[in-house]
Amino acid sequence: MQLFVNDLTVIDFSYCCTERGIVGESWIVDVLLDGSLNEMSMVLDFAVVKKQIKAIIDDAVDHKLLLPMLDKAITVSDxxxxxxxxxxxxxxKQGSYNLQSPRCAFAKISSDKIDIASVTSYLTEIILEQLPKNVQGLTLNLRAENIDGAFYHYTHGLKLHDGNCQRIAHGHRSKIHIYQNGQRSADLEAAWSLRWNDxxxxxxxxxxxxxxxxxxxxATENLSADQQLFSYFAPQGRFDIAVPSNVLDVVDCDSTVELLADFILRQLKQQSPxxxxxxVAFEGVAKGAIANG
Known part of the structure; x- marks a missing residue:
């Protein structure tokens, strides 16, 4: 017997890529379970799937920086x-990134790159260990949102957040809608997608x-003039990061989606008062904020 739950959750995270640098990403998760029926004539209660499996996935990778531990470009130390x-x-290839974060902010994956296959394997092993014995198989389908239009990948951290958004290197793949005088502007959306690409x-x-x-x-001995430095304390601990200037945009506000929508609006108004x-700024999939002006 098989049991499925589509759109179980969305994982928002960032990962290290030797080509692109640190990349923000958002993947939708579908789940398919194979097993025999239990004493309730179920493979697994839907409530358990939606709560327990989602919690396992969130704890493993959501709002974390995913590290491909077999990539020689990565060094991790206490x-x-x-x-x-x-x-x-x-x-x-974009430059050097250096971080200090609480251990919980990183997910160490035994692979030479972070992709859907390596993350699927990592999550499958973790989830199966915690499921009842009547569940013999698990298939995860990780997929990006189908976006018809402009989008960008961004990484950030929110020091004022009391949840996992405080982690200094987590991210999102987000679409953006911009309307000028009531008409949607593909040109403006493309311009911001390019500005905030990776x-x-x-x-x-x-x-x-x-x-x-x-x-x-x-890292301290080899910091270059091309890196800029940021740090803050949050409930989980202290966070530090050195980022190459060519993949950095420094904003005059916190980077909540509400304030990012307002930041974009203020930039547009400055150019065309x-x-x-x-x-309409999205934070990952199916959520975001709207600023008008």
Whole structure:
């Protein structure tokens, strides 16, 4: 017997890619279970699938930075500053990224790259360990949202958030709708999609001096003038990151989707003050914020 749940959850995360740097991503998760019927004549209660399996997936990868541990461009080590924190040093074609975060902010995947196949294998093993014995098989279908139009991948962190959004390197794949004087503008949407393609969004308020950054000794010794430094404390711990300037946009606000929608609107109004705009900014799949002005 088989049991399925489509659109079980959406995982929002970032991952290290030697070609693109740190990339924000959002994948929809479908689940198919194979098994015999239990004492309730079910393979598994839908409530358990929707609650337990979703929770396992969220805990494993959601709002984390996924690390391909077989990639020689990645180095992970215990922090020398803070207990329960780790350093991550990553070299990509876009430049070097260096981080310190609580250990829970990273997912270590035994692969040389992060893709749907490697994440599917990682999650399948974790989930099967926690399912009842009558469930003999599990098929996960991870897929990107089908977007007809402009979108971008961004990575960020929200220091004021008391949940997992506080992690300094998690991200999203997000579409954007922009209306100018009541008409949707493909040109403006494409321009913002290009501006924020594989971007790291940092808040100016989180910028930190070189003397105060907490990174690995190797990272600190080899920081370049092309890297910019950011850090903050949040409920889970301290977060530090050094980001290449060519994949960075520093905004004058926090990077909640509400404030990002307002940021885009303010940029548009500055360029065309006599026009009316509506910005529909998405955060991953099927959620976001609207700014009008």
């Amino acid at each position: 922090s020398t500053y803070r207990e329960g924190h780790e350093f991550v040093d990553f070299k990509s 971007i790291y969004l940092a808040s100016e308020a989180d910028r930190i001096a070189l003397a105060d950054i907490e990174l690995s000794a190797n 006599d026009n009316e705009f509506k910005v």
